[in-house]
Amino acid sequence: MxxxxxxxxxxxxxxxxxxxxxxxxxxxxxxxxVSVEVAPGxxxxxxxxxxxxxxxxxxxxxxxxxxxxxxxxxxxxxVAELDAIATGPGELAAAVGYLAQxxxxxxxxxxxxxxxxxxxxxxxDAPADRARAxxxxxxxxxxxxxxxxxxxxxxxGELQRVALAAALVTRPRLILLDEPTSQLDPVxxxxxxxxxxRLNEEWGVAVLLAEHRLERCLAVADRxxxxxxxxxxxxxxxxxFLAWSHDSDPALTTPAARLFSLAGIDPLPVGxxxxxxxxxxxxxxxxxxxxxxxxxxxxxxxxxxxxRAKNLWVELDRGEEIHDVLKGIDLAVRPGERIALMGRNGAxxxxxxxxxxxxxxxxxGKIAVDSVALLTQNPGDYLVRERVxxxxxxxxxxxxxxxxxLEHALxxxxxxxxxxxxxxxxxxxxxxxxxxxxxLPSVVALDxxxxxxxxxxxxxxxxxxxxxxxxxxxxxxSESKSTxxxxxxxxxxxxxxxxxxxxxxxxxxxVVVADGPMAEILSGGWYFATEVAxxxxxxxxxxxxxxxxxxTGxxxx
Amino acid sequence: MKSPLAYVPRRGPLQAASPGAAVAYLGAIVVVAFLxxxxxxxxxxxxxxxxxxxxxxxxxxxxxxxxxxLWLALTFAVINALIVHRGETVLARLGHWPVLGxxxxxxxxILAGVSYGLRALVTTIAFAVYSSCVDPDRVLRALRPLARxxxxxxxxxxxxxxxxxxxxxxxxxxxxxxGxxxxxxxxxxxxxxxxxxxxxxxxxxxxTLELRGYSLDAPRARxxxxxxxxxxxxxxxxxxxxxxxxxxxxxxxxxxxxxxxxQIGVAPATLTLCALILISGLAPLRRRGSNRRxxxxxxxxxxxxxxxxxxxxxxxxxxxxxxx
Numbered sequence: 001m002x003x004x005x006x007x008x009x010x011x012x013x014x015x016x017x018x019x020x021x022x023x024x025x026x027x028x029x030x031x032x033x034v035s036v037e038v039a040p041g042x043x044x045x046x047x048x049x050x051x052x053x054x055x056x057x058x059x060x061x062x063x064x065x066x067x068x069x070x071x072x073x074x075x076x077x078x079v080a081e082l083d084a085i086a087t088g089p090g091e092l093a094a095a096v097g098y099l100a101q102x103x104x105x106x107x108x109x110x111x112x113x114x115x116x117x118x119x120x121x122x123x124x125d126a127p128a129d130r131a132r133a134x135x136x137x138x139x140x141x142x143x144x145x146x147x148x149x150x151x152x153x154x155x156x157g158e159l160q161r162v163a164l165a166a167a168l169v170t171r172p173r174l175i176l177l178d179e180p181t182s183q184l185d186p187v188x189x190x191x192x193x194x195x196x197x198r199l200n201e202e203w204g205v206a207v208l209l210a211e212h213r214l215e216r217c218l219a220v221a222d223r224x225x226x227x228x229x230x231x232x233x234x235x236x237x238x239x240x241f242l243a244w245s246h247d248s249d250p251a252l253t254t255p256a257a258r259l260f261s262l263a264g265i266d267p268l269p270v271g272x273x274x275x276x277x278x279x280x281x282x283x284x285x286x287x288x289x290x291x292x293x294x295x296x297x298x299x300x301x302x303x304x305x306x307x308r309a310k311n312l313w314v315e316l317d318r319g320e321e322i323h324d325v326l327k328g329i330d331l332a333v334r335p336g337e338r339i340a341l342m343g344r345n346g347a348x349x350x351x352x353x354x355x356x357x358x359x360x361x362x363x364x365g366k367i368a369v370d371s372v373a374l375l376t377q378n379p380g381d382y383l384v385r386e387r388v389x390x391x392x393x394x395x396x397x398x399x400x401x402x403x404x405x406l407e408h409a410l411x412x413x414x415x416x417x418x419x420x421x422x423x424x425x426x427x428x429x430x431x432x433x434x435x436x437x438x439x440l441p442s443v444v445a446l447d448x449x450x451x452x453x454x455x456x457x458x459x460x461x462x463x464x465x466x467x468x469x470x471x472x473x474x475x476x477x478s479e480s481k482s483t484x485x486x487x488x489x490x491x492x493x494x495x496x497x498x499x500x501x502x503x504x505x506x507x508x509x510x511v512v513v514a515d516g517p518m519a520e521i522l523s524g525g526w527y528f529a530t531e532v533a534x535x536x537x538x539x540x541x542x543x544x545x546x547x548x549x550x551x552t553g554x555x556x557x
Numbered sequence: 558m559k560s561p562l563a564y565v566p567r568r569g570p571l572q573a574a575s576p577g578a579a580v581a582y583l584g585a586i587v588v589v590a591f592l593x594x595x596x597x598x599x600x601x602x603x604x605x606x607x608x609x610x611x612x613x614x615x616x617x618x619x620x621x622x623x624x625x626x627l628w629l630a631l632t633f634a635v636i637n638a639l640i641v642h643r644g645e646t647v648l649a650r651l652g653h654w655p656v657l658g659x660x661x662x663x664x665x666x667i668l669a670g671v672s673y674g675l676r677a678l679v680t681t682i683a684f685a686v687y688s689s690c691v692d693p694d695r696v697l698r699a700l701r702p703l704a705r706x707x708x709x710x711x712x713x714x715x716x717x718x719x720x721x722x723x724x725x726x727x728x729x730x731x732x733x734x735x736g737x738x739x740x741x742x743x744x745x746x747x748x749x750x751x752x753x754x755x756x757x758x759x760x761x762x763x764x765t766l767e768l769r770g771y772s773l774d775a776p777r778a779r780x781x782x783x784x785x786x787x788x789x790x791x792x793x794x795x796x797x798x799x800x801x802x803x804x805x806x807x808x809x810x811x812x813x814x815x816x817x818x819x820q821i822g823v824a825p826a827t828l829t830l831c832a833l834i835l836i837s838g839l840a841p842l843r844r845r846g847s848n849r850r851x852x853x854x855x856x857x858x859x860x861x862x863x864x865x866x867x868x869x870x871x872x873x874x875x876x877x878x879x880x881x
Contacts, residue, residue: 068764090770098768104720105761108769109694111566121698122770148566166769359730374734380754381731384746396738433738 011081013174013206014038014061014096019075021056021065030056032230034075038208040173043200045217046210047234047241047252048227049454050419054210057227058176061208062098063089080173093119097167097175101182101452103159107166112154113147116165123170137169140203141195157188157345164192168199174206175199181216182451185344185492186527193217212454215254215495215531218242219271226252242268251455255495255531255544262548275535284551306442306486307333307356307372311365314348314355325351327510328365335442336484338469340497340518342528343507349490350377352507353445356488370442371434377448379426383414388425392432400432401425403440404464420457423449424464440485444468447490458493462500465489498522498530498542518542561621562688569690571613571841574787576696582791582840583609583683585798589834590679592802595813595822596668599675601831606679608838610686622678622685629681630674637670638662643816669815690841709771717762721755728754794840797833805830 014037021031031053038044046054059065066073067088077084080095100106109115113134120130138144143161146154154162160180167175177196181189197220199205211217218224224241226234226249234244245252246261246268253261256275257268265282269275314326325348333339341349354360355367357374375382385391389410392400401407404424409417414425427446434441446465450458469487491497497504497518504521506514506528514521519540523533532547541550566572571579583606590602610619639657644665651660701708728751732742766772784792805811810830812822 062768064764064767068767088772089764089767090772093768093770100761102761104723105758106765108762108765110564110692111694114692114694119769122773124773148568150564150566354730357734359733373736376727376731376734378727378731381727382735384728384732384742384750385740391740392738393740394738396736397740400736400738429735429739431738432736434736435738 011040012037012078013040013042013080014208015076015078016057016061017076017078019057019060019073019077021060021071021073021075023056023069023071026071028230030230031060034227034230034232036225036232036235038174038206040206041200041204043197043207043220043222044209045214045221045224045238046208046227047214047224047245048210049249049251049456050212050452052227053230054227055178056230058098058178058208058210060084061174061176062096063087063092064098090122093172094123094170095172095174097164097170097172099160099164099167099175099177099180101179103156103163103183106163107151107154107159110150110152111147112143112149112151112162115151115162116147116169119166119170133169133171137165140199141165141168155345156183157185160184160188160192168205171203172205174208177207177209177211179211179452180209181211181213183345183448185347186494187344189213189216189492190527193220196220212452213493213495214252215256215271218254219273238270239267242270251459256535258544259532259535259547259551262544263551265551269535272531272534279535279551303334303336305332306335307331307367307369307488309352309356309365309367312352312355312362312367313364314351314360315363316351316360325510326355326362329507329510329512331505331512331515333443333486333488335486336470337486338465338500338502339486339488340501340504341488341490341507342492342494342497342504342521343513345492346509347507348510349507350447353447353488353490356443356445372443372445373427373430373434373441374445375423375427375430375447375449377451379423382426382429383422386413386415388412388414388417391425391429396433396435397428399435400428403431403435403468404428419453420460423461427464440468442485443488444485445488445490448492449489450491450493450496458496458499462496465500494522494528494530504528519546561617562685564691564693565615565689566692567614567690569613569841569843570787570790571609571686571690572692573785574791575784576691576699578784578788578791578795579687579691581795582837583687585795585802586834586837587680587683589798589802590676592806593811593813594672595811595827596672596675597821597823597827597831598805598811598834599672599679601834602679603675603682605834605838606682606686608835609841610682610689612839612841612843613686613690615686615689618685618689619682622682625685626674626678626681629677630671633674633677634667634670637673638667641666641669645817665815665817665819668819672813672815709766717755717759720758720762721751724754724758725751791840794837798837801830801833 016034016036019031019034020029022029034057046057048054056065059069060077061079061084063084065071066085073085079092082092082095084092107115109118116134116137117130120133138147141161141164143165146158146162151159151162160183164180181192184192193216196207196209200207209217218238221238224234224236224238225232226241226245228249233248234241236244242253242257246257256272260268260275265278267278269278309329309331312326312329313324315322315324329352341352343349351360353374355362356369357372383391388406391414392398398407401410404427406421406424406428409421414422417425431441431444449461453461465487468485470484489500501518504514504516504518505512506521519542522528522530522542523538523540530542532544533542536547536550538550541547586602586606590599593599607619610616610622639660642659642661642663644663646664647661648664649662651662654660697708697711728747732747735742805826808826810822810824810826812820812824812827814820
């Protein structure tokens with residue numbers, strides 16, 4: 001087929017036919033008889049729970065499976081008329097770009113410009129062509145100011161964009177993305193999704209995007225492919241996907257769809273705009289006056305604070321300069337509070353938690369806290385032994401395991417535990433010995449615990465947070481004030497925050513820009529607002545349940 | 558914390574030149590240091606290497622090079638003073654030492670040691686400037702057509718070192734955050750965990766290199782580029798220094814005797830050579846007003862014109878670019 005014919009879209013950007021694949025020494029196949037096509041210029045969303053085969057399908061489409069990972073493969077994968085199983089990822093690089101979850105291992109050069117230029121250099125393009133391509137892709141992704149920067153000075157969001165630029169610089173017909181927003185704040189995540197849509201519309205790049213937070217990208221997708229246990233479970237339009245997920249796998253549905261489902265409204269909306277249009281059609285008007293957004297605190301805490309920060313300043317050495325990360329934080333946290341600590345990448349969330357845990361020293365102000373158990377962003381860092389019981393010996397270890405519900409896994413190898421169990425084990429390691437009997441430390445802090453988590457695992461985590469914060473004695477499972485810990489979770493996940501938090505502290509560039517009841521903070525903004533809040537724009541209404549109650553109340557009026 | 562010797566992208570002729578030109582220039586200064594023992598020439602080479610680093614913006618690296626070099630120079634001076642007993646100016650008689658025998662410290666032995674130390678000082682400063690100013694990616698890519706596997710290994714290592722450093726810092730933090738009731742983590746389990754993690758990281762980085770087309774045959778012919786004016790400048794400086802050094806050897810510019818009495822040659826040939834070496838240190842001088850981007854791996858001809866656009870660029874705003 002001629003180059004021109006391919007460019008006109010005669011061949012699919014990706015054609016997978018009867019693909020089955022098993023990783024080396026794997027007990028079961030990761031992909032089972034998968035057939036799917038992506039047309040040129042199409043934006044396809046790949047949905048599914050954790051370990052459903054999404055990442056493996058993306059790796060097969062770019063040639064890493066089987067060329068890099070090995071294993072047994074059957075079936076056919078064609079990318080822009082190239083046989084991806086016969087051709088290696090290097091040869092496929094001109095036709096397909098791939099962006100994985102962790103941007104840190106996707107940047108291999110010292111500077112940004114060199115990183116973006118690398119695929120062109122490997123291909124043998126002339127220097128002038130390379131310079132132009134780098135310039136253009138940098139402009140397209142709004143990163144020309146980063147070109148001269150050293151890669152090791154970039155933030156996670158910046159690294160993600162640079163990796164995307166390196167994947168796009170060869171002008172591939174297809175771009176594959178594996179949860180690219182999992183480490184990004186809501187603002188950067190939305191920017192990335194709309195950037196992909198723009199590239200898709202203006203450059204005609206076909207996009208295959210695997211993502212857990214479907215509410216973020218369902219509205220921009222042309223089609224949704226859902227996977228379950230290595231098979232294609234659904235393939236169709238976004239609206240049809242919502243109807244399917246509502247019946248077959250509610251964990252995959254979006255908050256707006258749940259809102260409509262609970263309120264008995266059809267059709268289920270694929271995004272905020274569609275939801276608002278449907279509601280307008282029903283005569284549901286949005287409140288014209290946004291002045292009063294105050295929501296009374298449903299759980300006022302009066303106990304003495306267990307964590308108190310006063311005019312807290314922390315500076316960090318970022319290689320080339322000393323940088324003020326926290327700039328005069330004032331904060332009081334009381335026992336039993338469930339707090340979502342939110343803000344953009346680099347706002348200071350992790351630094352605040354790390355300072356509370358004693359990993360950083362304030363340069364001014366002070367922070368007073370009884371005891372803190374902090375789980376950092378990578379739970380795997382806590383696991384260094386090959387048996388759970390060796391990580392947590394003795395009665396103190398057993399008590400910590402009981403807190404997280406892992407007392408049955410004493411003899412297991414941590415590597416054999418599921419992702420959620422490993423996270424709970426890491427938390428138990430942080431808790432061990434900081435409890436008096438069954439009493440928890442005064443503060444339990446979790447830093448970005450939902451990265452790469454599907455909805456079902458997030459629900460488990462919400463249940464665990466509720467147990468830690470409140471209210472349940474881990475031995476007798478009865479109400480007990482003595483076991484209450486304040487739980488602070490740094491998170492970018494607005495929907496998750498609405499599930500567990502009572503209070504939201506919003507940081508912006510090292511200062512507290514908002515601090516109040518969750519329903520007030522998450523219903524009063526553009527980016528730090530739940531999908532339901534953006535649909536209804538009602539003060540204090542953030543969850544599908546609250547929204548449905550409000551809608552049915554309005555209808556009844 | 559970043560190493561003071563780590564490469565930092567900057568705008569400057571030394572950074573914009575090809576790795577070959579930069580190595581030739583800095584290498585020429587080092588060669589002079591190994592051809593000569595005359596302290597005047599060695600001081601001129603030290604000054605030239607320092608000047609080159611400062612003009613290239615690598616002050617931190619130059620300071621680090623000085624620190625390392627001074628320690629080495631001091632070590633050489635002390636060792637030479639202890640093991641060489643020649644020279645007529647005895648500064649101290651330290652009696653009989655095991656192995657060394659009678660130890661008489663002479664001024665001549667100290668100066669000879671300092672002279673050897675100056676060689677080490679020139680070398681460490683030049684290496685520090687090289688390390689801070691020459692992009693390792695460009696070196697590796699230049700090597701790739703010659704030794705692909707070695708270049709791949711070096712690329713993996715150069716990327717994995719900072720990643721492993723970050724991983725090690727995270728693991729140390731996690732070890733500090735373990736509750737007192739959890740099993741303590743010694744260095745060995747941490748090292749094992751770091752090694753296992755590094756292997757995973759290496760696989761990820763190797764996968765990225767695969768996706769970038771690293772396994773493709775390096776197309777050497779199309780990659781070849783013309784020498785930039787900075788390349789020509791540094792090659793010319795290297796040629797000048799080496800030619801002058803060889804001519805100086807013929808003209809006895811290295812006149813230096815330490816024993817029994819110190820005689821340092823200050824003939825016109827020596828002074829001319831010193832002046833030329835010093836002037837070569839000005840090679841990285843950037844012309845005022847020009848603001849050329851150095852980081853393009855092949856010195857592509859994209860330039861940022863004028864200081865106003867450069868300021869805007871530093872501020873992260875729009876840019877004016879021109880092809881020249």
